Amino acid sequence: MVATISSEFRKFFTTRLWWGMAIGTFVAAAAFAGLFGALASRTGLGDPAQGGIPPMSDHQIAVNVYSSGVSVGYLLTLAIGVLTIGSEYRHKTMTSTFLATPRRVTVMWAKVISLLGIGGLYGVVFIIGSVAVGATVLSVRGMPAFAGAGSIVRTLVLILLVLGLWALIGLGAGILIPNQVAALLIAIGVAWIVEPIAGALLSTQSWGAGVAQFLPSRATTAVLQSYNGGGEAEQLSWWAGALVLAAYAALMAGIGSALTVRRDIS
């Protein structure tokens, strides 16, 4: 198992994907933190009910600035998760992977464990980008960058968890849809466009808000306890949000793995 995991890490770090994604994650984290840091204000901006930003405490501002790029960050780790398995199907390296480790369940577990680590690693890259730029912008504007430091650290750690879990959701999507390009388009399309629209539509219904909080993006917001895009929406507690994300990941990776163990590799 240890050998298979180390093989998975080696696989990941021997193509150009990893540093391309690392740069993307860093830039996204830095850009969003810079933008939100520049716009954030204690008095709020516009009418919250109309999509404006409500008044926030110094602590809330810091948390929101540092986690503002997460919705792009998790799209990137989602893509990494898809590519981890998708490129094996696309380039038919699945054959040599399963020849080296014929117990396919072992391979799948190795991918899950290595992806959690890789997601966490991108989380570190993300945090370095968002905190460095976000804290600088806030300081320049004379606002406290680390109000409620303990709670901020908690948020940063949870960012690692969120990015790791989204990588696993990507793995699940990549296993379920063996065509890499289709898997990427569907996973990103659903997470980036379809799901937020569905969430917005659900929220307009009286019965929908309770359902909407279980959508992956809402669960992510819940984990980070950050600004949820409007004061009216119901939000899960942070651990319930994490469990919801883990459930998505487990369900998709579980079904996908069960299929892969039986699938003929040609």
Added chain:
Amino acid sequence: MTIAETDRPVAASREGRRIEITGLTKRFGSFVAVDDLSFSVAPGRITGFLGPNGAGKTTTLRMLLGLVQSTKGTATIGGERYADLPRPLQTVGAALEATNFHPGRTGRDHLRVLAASAGIGDARVDELLELVGIPAVARKRAGGYSMGMRQRLGLAAALLGNPDVLILDEPANGLDPEGIRWLRGFLRHLSAEGKTILVSSHMLQEVEQTVDDVVIIANGRLVRQGSIAELHGDPKAMVRTTDADALARALAAGGLSARALDGQRLEVVGDDLTRIGDLALEARLPIHELRADETDLEALFFALTDSPENRNRNLEGGAADHPAAETPEEGVMR
């Protein structure tokens, strides 16, 4: 029935592992890709696994390696299923397709990824790259490799764990004549170490000089197996003279069995051309041609795999003209 293993003994230092295929069957829907196939491959010998394209060779190899699940039957290596091998890369080395590399990863890193999962160090990786002759190019991304380089990299991957058993799918594809000669010598060397080597090919000609034994399949079924020597059959000589019947009698008197093909030509059993010439001289019959008649293995291969019941199913349009469709159990194939 197993393949003869008389003329070359297994090296004493290794016991060797035998590949056993028993009643192996694979159905894809109603299509029977491999049909009740049984054969075995002996250690210390090179066995050619032959058949036209689409005969089921790759499917058979993939079942043997646990990549494709068999519908029926078993395939074992040294008595164990591939999936049950405790150290697969150290037991069986396989090179299935020359295209199984991530184009953005270097050849060396491809081997390092495999090496990591088998606990093999980088030193062994570099040793193998040296051995297959691509140490420099292996540090470039595999996307730019020629077919020959891919074949060599695939071979290096198969040899990574110094396995007892080698399974190579069309290893000569894309190699230049020099590369093929190199591969031949290399496989000879490995089989002398007692390794079990199974080499698939769609051309008998390509492996004729390399293999000791052959397993020939067509349309998923076994057509012929045996040693290359058995396939060649008894040596024959071809003689052309003025009176074939007279020469046949003279040769028969001399103890040689001969058969007149027409007025001028005879086929003689045996390859002692000197004796045939001497007997003709004694009988005062002129010789216009005298040569050893090699069995044309290529022709034999086509005869075996292209006989009506084995005609390539992939080349046919309709079901109705397929002879196999007349028997109920084979009608499943359609």
